[in-house]
Amino acid sequence: MIEIRLCGGAGEVTGSGYLVETASARVLVDFGVFQGGDDARERSRSLGPVDPDQLDAVALSHAHIDHSGRLPLLVARGYRGPVFATPPTFALTEILLADMAKLEDEAVARLNRRRQRAGKEPISALFTLDDVGRLHRLARAVRYNEPRLVANGVRARFLDAGHIMGSASIELTIQDGTDERVIVFSGDIGPWGAPILRDPQPPTRADMVFLESTYGGRERPTLADVAAEFKRIVARAVHEHARVIVPAFAVGRTQVILFYLAEAVREGVLPRDFPIYLDSPMATKATAALAEHPEVYDEEARTLATSGQLRSDLRGLRVTESVDDSRVLNNSEHPCIIISASGMCEGGRVVHHLRHNLWRSNVHVVLVGYMARGTLGRALVEGASEVQIFGEPVAVRAQVHNLDGFSAHAGQSELLDWLSGVGPAKPRIVLTHGEDDARAALAGAIAARYGISAERPQLSDIIVLD
Ligand SMILES: [Zn+2]
Numbered sequence: 457m458i459e460i461r462l463c464g465g466a467g468e469v470t471g472s473g474y475l476v477e478t479a480s481a482r483v484l485v486d487f488g489v490f491q492g493g494d495d496a497r498e499r500s501r502s503l504g505p506v507d508p509d510q511l512d513a514v515a516l517s518h519a520h521i522d523h524s525g526r527l528p529l530l531v532a533r534g535y536r537g538p539v540f541a542t543p544p545t546f547a548l549t550e551i552l553l554a555d556m557a558k559l560e561d562e563a564v565a566r567l568n569r570r571r572q573r574a575g576k577e578p579i580s581a582l583f584t585l586d587d588v589g590r591l592h593r594l595a596r597a598v599r600y601n602e603p604r605l606v607a608n609g610v611r612a613r614f615l616d617a618g619h620i621m622g623s624a625s626i627e628l629t630i631q632d633g634t635d636e637r638v639i640v641f642s643g644d645i646g647p648w649g650a651p652i653l654r655d656p657q658p659p660t661r662a663d664m665v666f667l668e669s670t671y672g673g674r675e676r677p678t679l680a681d682v683a684a685e686f687k688r689i690v691a692r693a694v695h696e697h698a699r700v701i702v703p704a705f706a707v708g709r710t711q712v713i714l715f716y717l718a719e720a721v722r723e724g725v726l727p728r729d730f731p732i733y734l735d736s737p738m739a740t741k742a743t744a745a746l747a748e749h750p751e752v753y754d755e756e757a758r759t760l761a762t763s764g765q766l767r768s769d770l771r772g773l774r775v776t777e778s779v780d781d782s783r784v785l786n787n788s789e790h791p792c793i794i795i796s797a798s799g800m801c802e803g804g805r806v807v808h809h810l811r812h813n814l815w816r817s818n819v820h821v822v823l824v825g826y827m828a829r830g831t832l833g834r835a836l837v838e839g840a841s842e843v844q845i846f847g848e849p850v851a852v853r854a855q856v857h858n859l860d861g862f863s864a865h866a867g868q869s870e871l872l873d874w875l876s877g878v879g880p881a882k883p884r885i886v887l888t889h890g891e892d893d894a895r896a897a898l899a900g901a902i903a904a905r906y907g908i909s910a911e912r913p914q915l916s917d918i919i920v921l922d
């Protein structure tokens with residue numbers, strides 16, 4: 457008998473994690489933080505059903521913090537076993553988790569000053585930079601498609617998920633008594649045909665599939681359409697001498713946005729020396745890490761990379777390193793494009809840019825990813841006329857464009873196609889990593905196409921495979 461407990465991602469998109477228990481091993485797949493809402497930090501502080509002393513191995517699908525963010529915390533609480541992931545994933549977790557430790561430190565210091573004034577006890581940060589270092593000493597690199605024994609009776613195979621560099625779906629083959637059972641964890645599945653990365657690799661065998669459902673409720677517009685709309689917005693901004701602000705996940709979207717800006721230059725939509733600021737030290741590091749892992753590129757990206765085309769197209773690209781450079785941008789009004797993290801506008805430098813620019817009418821804000829409930833990005837998508845930033849009201853006069861077709865997630869029919877290798881054999885399908893309406897819609901579509909009644913568990917449910 458195999459038992460799986462959810463550590464998050466039940467009816468929401470953040471906090472992913474699965475504790476898999478067999479008669480002889482305990483393996484954790486992903487362990488992300490919760491994001492959005494005032495209680496996100498306190499929720500993330502809990503290890504849920506995971507006991508670090510009883511855990512044999514961790515397998516990590518990809519670097520995004522909603523999948524990796526609780527791992528340093530696990531290490532801080534005593535975990536010393538191996539952590540398996542692809543090399544590009546570790547290259548990115550080093551950047552992302554270090555950045556998170558820094559932001560955590562700043563946020564907690566700010567909060568504690570406020571708590572102190574209110575006569576409340578101080579709180580501690582979720583984890584420190586030291587914990588991130590300790591985590592990476594446990595790293596065990598795995599390659600795509602090469603099965604690896606990760607714990608007693610448990611083999612893991614990582615399939616390319618096409619979501620961000622290094623991202624994987626994880627197939628666990630588990631010896632269960634005399635039987636062998638296969639459980640697939642989709643991780644986050646990317647769209648087909650996106651620039652830079654290869655398309656997702658669907659699984660071919662499974663007794664049970666944990667499937668993400670971020671966009672389970674709808675189709676994504678085609679990337680060609682979204683790219684065309686993005687270039688229209690850029691063209692308009694150039695014509696109006698306006699500013700464009702693109703909050704982007706430092707890892708993944710930023711590189712895709714740069715790719716399409718280069719295309720806009722080649723098509724004559726964007727002047728070659730129009731100022732573009734990449735204002736996110738983390739995005740800069742992630743872009744450099746991507747350059748170091750050409751093995752994850754698709755054909756087209758490999759050609760662009762070897763020709764050096766991207767660099768010559770984006771002559772106006774500036775990387776702002778220091779906080780002071782970033783501030784200078786806020787204090788001026790010249791037309792430019794600013795790409796800055798974080799994607800859901802929940803932290804990082806982009807929050808400052810929004811504070812200084814949202815109230816201006818000659819500003820375009822282009823939202824390019826999924827905005828979780830409770831985030832500033834979600835409020836903008838939903839058309840808020842005023843938002844709170846750092847405890848102050850800010851009017852929204854900027855034009856907000858929602859281009860979530862750029863999202864690094866597959867749409868409904870792509871998710872259904874991803875199942876095509878295993879669907880006909882009717883495995884159990886468990887929907888996670890999506891809000892409840894998206895899960896319900898995807899469950900309906902799966903029933904129609906494969907005749908499988910997909911499960912939609914709550915956080916406290918124990919899923920048993922026997
Ligand atoms: Zn992700």
Ligand SMILES: [Zn+2]
Pocket residue numbers: 469472520522523644889
């Ligand atoms: Zn995710």
